[in-house]
Amino acid sequence: MSDTQPTGLGGVIVATALPYRADTAAPAGLAVDYDAYAEHCRWVVGNGCRGVGPNGSLGEYSSLTDAERRRVARTAVEAVGGDGVVVAGVHAPGSHQARHWAEIAAEDGADGVLCLPPTMYRANRGEIVAHFEAVASVGLPVMVYNNPIDTKVDLTPDLLAEIAQIDGVVAVKEFSGDVRRVLEIREKAPGLAVVAGADDVVLESLLVGATGWFAGFPNVFPAESALLYDLATGGALEEARALYEPLVAAFRWDSRTEFVQAIKLGMDLVGRYGGPCRPPRGPLAAAHRAAVADDMARAVAALDRRRAA
Secondary structure: OOOOOOOOOOEEEEOOOOOEEEOOOOHHHEEEOHHHHHHHHHHHHHOOOOEEOOOOOOOOHHHOOHHHHHHHHHHHHHHHHHHOEEEEEOOOOOHHHHHHHHHHHHHOOOOEEEEOOOOOOOOOHHHHHHHHHHHHOOOOOEEEEEOHHHHOOOOOHHHHHHHOOOOOEEEEEEOOOOOHHHHHHHHHOOOOEEEEOOHHHHHHHHHOOOOEEEEOHHHOOHHHHHHHHHHHHOOOHHHHHHHHHHHHHHHHHHHOOOHHHHHHHHHHHOOOOOOOOOOOOOOOOHHHHHHHHHHHHHHHHHHHHHHHO
């Protein structure tokens, strides 16, 4: 990791994909492979990323049993130890469930939590604020997560200014895809750290003041992603662009419906293990699989040329 890693929940935190192994007794015939997951957490941190985020959407939290969900977060904490931070997803339909998962995360040693608004209900402003108040009351640093595409709730900059007044809310993972939001959030909620949430606007977000990247494709390219972060935040724009541009076609899959399957395929294509997903996610359609493979091939070829130079 860089010697200039930020404090708090900044830096490159990988929303870790979750490996399964075949097991007819497990849900959907797929059991969580905790040993492989622990190795993956150590690998991304060992390749320069600041930490890991278990139990996010990329980690298929909504397809896990409660026991699996807790063990996944514990596995991440034990795997990275003091070498990285763990920001556990506590997403839930209601504030009582999200607070429960935050309490579990605190008991199990997580460094912070990532939390969506209520996930199955288009909450109003007061309900959203109450939701995050309940989660923050546990005492762990909270990164709120704005993903209006999936939740149909938009944490607009003016709403974030109100949420930022909650003690313990320290950051927002901004996934609207609108890079203009970064500066507006910094203006309206100056004490709130803005973390890039969409891989295909990460450079743009970092250049206008984001201080972190809660990331998907670093599951595939952790060392290069950590370098991209350091270059962007260190002001080396031309070198950052040269690294970023060949990767963007692959990164765009992070903002598509099939992002979990695409990132897992990307892992497979670079010799890691991504593997299958649990329902409701099925295999990629043939056309999508071919498109991911093409985008990954261009990214890998560019990185190979860079290493050879």
